[in-house]
Structures are given as C-alpha cells and as structure tokens.
C-alpha cells in the first residue's frame with residue numbers, strides 16, 4: 450500500500466511517503482527551499498509542498514497514479530483542490546483521507562510511544578484544524594484512541610500565551626520560543642508579575658478560561674500586554690535583567706498551567722501511568738522536564754517531530770490506524786529523510802582534501818578542540834539534529850561556547866546540547882525515567898553536582914540543566930563509535946551536538962550545503978562515511 454501525506458499551513462509545509470510497512474521518506478519544504486521557516490506566519494503567507502512532492506517523485510520513484518491514499522489535515526475538497534493546483538492531478542475523493550490537525554499530532558505520538566498500557570495522549574499548540582482547537586486529549590488503548598477533551602477557540606490557547614510572552618520579551622512569536630526558554634533560565638520569579646498575569650491564563654477543570662476575541666489568536670495577547678503595561682506603568686523596562694525575569698515568570702506560569710491541565714485530565718483516566726505528548730508547546734524542554742517529574746506517570750514520551758512538521762507523517766499514521774489499528778511501536782530512530790549517495794558526496798567535495806574515515810583521527814581532532822560536522826545517512830525528521838546532520842565538538846572548555854556561537858551566528862541564551870553515550874548518562878545527569886524520549890533531545894535534565902563545572906558548553910550557565918541526547922549503539926552506530934573513542938581518552942563519552950546549520954538557516958540537506966560550511970570556515974572537518982574532508 451502506498452500513502453502520500455502532505456501539509457500546508459502556518460508553521461510547516463512538507464510531505465511524507467509510505468510504502469508497504471516502510472516510511473520511505475519525510476521531507477520539509479524548508480530543507481529544499483532553504484528558507485526557514487518555510488511559511489511566513491507574520492505575513493500570513495502560506496506556501497505549498499511543491500518541491501517536497503517533486504523530491505519524492507524524483508528521488509523515491511513516487512508515482513501519483515499509484516498512490517492508494519492521499520492524506521492531509523485539510524478538509525477533503527480543499528485538499529483535492531490544492532493538489533490539483535500544485536500538480537494538475539485530480540485525487541479521487543475516495544482516495545483522500547482527512548485527518549484532523551490535532552488527531553494527527555496525537556495519533557503520531559501515541560503510535561510511536563511504544564506504550565502497550567492505557568496511555569493519556571495530550572497534544573497542545575497555538576491553534577490548528579478545521580474547527581480550530583489549541584488542544585485535544587485522548588485515551589490511547591490497544592492501538593485505538595478515544596477522545597476525552599479539547600480546547601476550541603472559545604478557550605484561551607496555551608501556545609498563544611507563550612507566543613505572546615515571546616513577543617513581549619522582544620523575539621518573533623511562533624518562531625523564537627526556544628530562545629525564551631533559554632532566557633528564562635537566566636531570570637528569577639517576579640512574584641508580583643506572576644500574580645498580575647495569573648488571570649490571563651487559568652485552568653478551570655479540564656479547560657482554560659474563556660476567550661471572546663474575534664481573531665483566532667485570541668484575547669490572551671491583549672490581556673497579557675494590557676495587564677503588563679498597567680503593572681509596569683511608564684517606566685523604561687526593556688533592559689536585559691528585567692527581560693530575563695519576565696521570561697522566567699511567564700515560563701513558570703505557563704508550566705504551572707500546563708501541569709494543572711494535565712493533572713485534571715489525568716483525573717479522568719487515573720489508571721493511566723503513561724503520557725504521550727505532541728504539539729508545538731512540547732518543544733519547550735523546560736516544561737517537559739517538569740512534566741517528567743510528575744509522580745503519576747512512570748514514563749512520558751514527547752514526539753520528536755512534535756510541531757506541525759510532524760503532521761504529514763502524522764496523517765499517514767492516522768490513515769493506517771483507520772484502516773487497521775495496530776498497537777503502538779517505537780520508532781527505531783527519526784532518520785527518516787533522504788540519504789545522498791557516495792558518488793554525490795564525493796562529487797560535492799572533490800575540491801577538498803580527503804582521508805578515509807578513521808575514528809581515531811576524529812577523536813584526535815575533537816581532543817584538539819576542532820569543530821567537526823557529521824554528515825551521514827538519512828536526515829533527521831523534526832527540529833533536532835541527532836548525529837546525521839550535526840556539528841560536534843568538545844564541551845569541557847568554557848571558551849567553546851563563545852567560539853561556536855560566533856561561527857554559527859547564534860545568540861539564543863541556550864547552552865549547546867550534549868550528546869552522551871548511554872552508559873555514561875547516570876554518571877553525569879539526574880534522569881531516572883523516560884530515557885527513550887531523551888534519545889531525541891526533548892527533555893531538560895539536572896546535572897550532577899560534580900559535573901556542573903566540568904562541561905560548561907553544554908550546561909545552562911545559571912540553572913545548570915542540560916538538554917541531553919542519549920546515543921546508543923543501535924540508534925546511531927557511527928556517532929556511538931566516536932563517543933566511545935572519546936570516552937576511552939577522557940573517561941567520559943560526551944560531546945556538543947548542535948544542528949548543522951548557521952543561525953536562521955534550515956538544517957543542511959544536500960552534500961553541497963554541508964561542504965559550503967567547510968568552505969566558509971564554519972567547521973574544520975566534515976566527517977562522512979565516505980571519508981573525512983578538510984581544507
């Protein structure tokens with residue numbers, strides 16, 4: 450059976466191709482157009498997965514006439530019309546499967562959680578779907594989901610609350626939320642502001658408070674700004690320390706509200722001990738840390754492509770589930786993008802010096818504090834690079850943070866993330882549960898006291914937390930070997946892992962883009978299965 454999932458929309462755009470029990474490929478339009486994010490929400494300018502589907506046709510032999518089901522969160526006629534406009538191809542209505550926006554988020558997280566027990570499935574974002582919602586909750590049981598509750602546009606959106614906070618502290622809403630998480634770690638709780646804002650978003654049972662604004666994004670912006678300016682008066686407030694405290698206070702209120710809502714939803718199905726999460730708000734690793742600390746769940750799972758980039762494949766999972774519900778099964782990894790051939794890599798890198806892949810050489814250069822990039826296999830699906838399109842380097846020297854930030858033109862208050870070999874996790878970090886989800890860099894964890902000063906590039910300078918990626922032999926053999934070799938020399942298998950791109954660019958997709966980083970001096974060595982390249 451062949452299924453093509455596709456998405457257009459406010460936050461992402463792309464396509465997923467499934468053939469006979471195998472996810473052939475998922476591609477986001479931004480990886481091909483090199484414009485991030487592909488859809489410009491601020492200008493209300495939506496784009497379409499034209500290049501994504503063309504890529505699947507050219508690279509994976511997709512033939513539109515052979516597709517059994519086309520699926521999207523767009524209503525049937527809209528989906529058919531848009532497809533015709535893009536490809537002059539008329540989808541027969543019986544071949545089109547409409548999966549609701551939030552159902553797509555939720556079913557993708559539930560079916561890839563691996564949870565065999567009854568599971569609380571919760572998704573939340575800014576908003577989405579035909580009957581716009583900002584959250585939906587289900588009980589997952591034996592491969593099927595039963596709807597429990599939801600927040601429509603008459604209720605305030607948790608995602609828009611955080612977007613309003615993002616804008617208030619000077620960043621771009623629905624784009625730079627990750628920077629606010631980092632900024633929040635530098636600040637302190639401003640109790641008076643917390644109290645002023647406490648009515649902006651409230652939890653009443655399993656709902657947020659009412660929202661009566663005529664525009665979908667809602668009253669939450671107006672209320673938050675108005676209350677803030679009434680509170681602060683005419684004082685000049687945009688200095689850095691105040692921004693840190695505002696971010697911290699908004700983040701804390703946001704966490705408290707999400708946790709209250711999850712607690713109240715859990716009270717509807719108190720027997721559940723597993724929690725599957727998806728939707729854009731769960732890119733907030735600080736929030737995920739708090740949720741993972743809740744006693745009522747013995748494991749949580751955050752969908753790695755938690756935001757709208759996951760909707761194309763989410764719709765494929767939704768379609769499969771409608772046809773034949775199967776129990777949840779973990780993904781082996783999220784390397785679901787495109788692999789480029791040896792010939793393509795060698796051809797793109799022919800102007801550079803090359804030696805055969807040699808792990809000892811890689812390790813020597815890491816110890817020498819060089820900056821390397823790993824370019825191998827299929828690209829990652831989702832916002833995090835996990836060792837196939839990653840920049841790696843030593844994390845034990847304080848100066849590395851500034852050097853790497855400068856090279857990548859990055860300034861997001863977040864430390865870099867550590868990739869750590871599975872056997873060393875307990876030595877360095879406090880993480881007693883949800884280790885599977887920590888393979889995807891979706892959780893923040895506390896660092897053990899004796900390690901806080903030893904790995905400064907990858908722990909937050911103030912709260913000493915880290916956004917870890919656990920690397921196993923199975924999940925990424927080459928990255929594992931590199932970490933293992935580094936461990937032999939240093940006693941610890943831990944390195945910086947940051948996505949292979951400069952600030953505001955999408956993650957590297959094609960070999961040419963990888964070699965551009967070598968050419969421009971951003972990296973010192975490019976490590977591929979077909980050799981190590983350098984200038």
Ligand SMILES: [Fe+2]
Pocket residue numbers: 550554574575576577728729756757
């Ligand atoms: Fe969404």
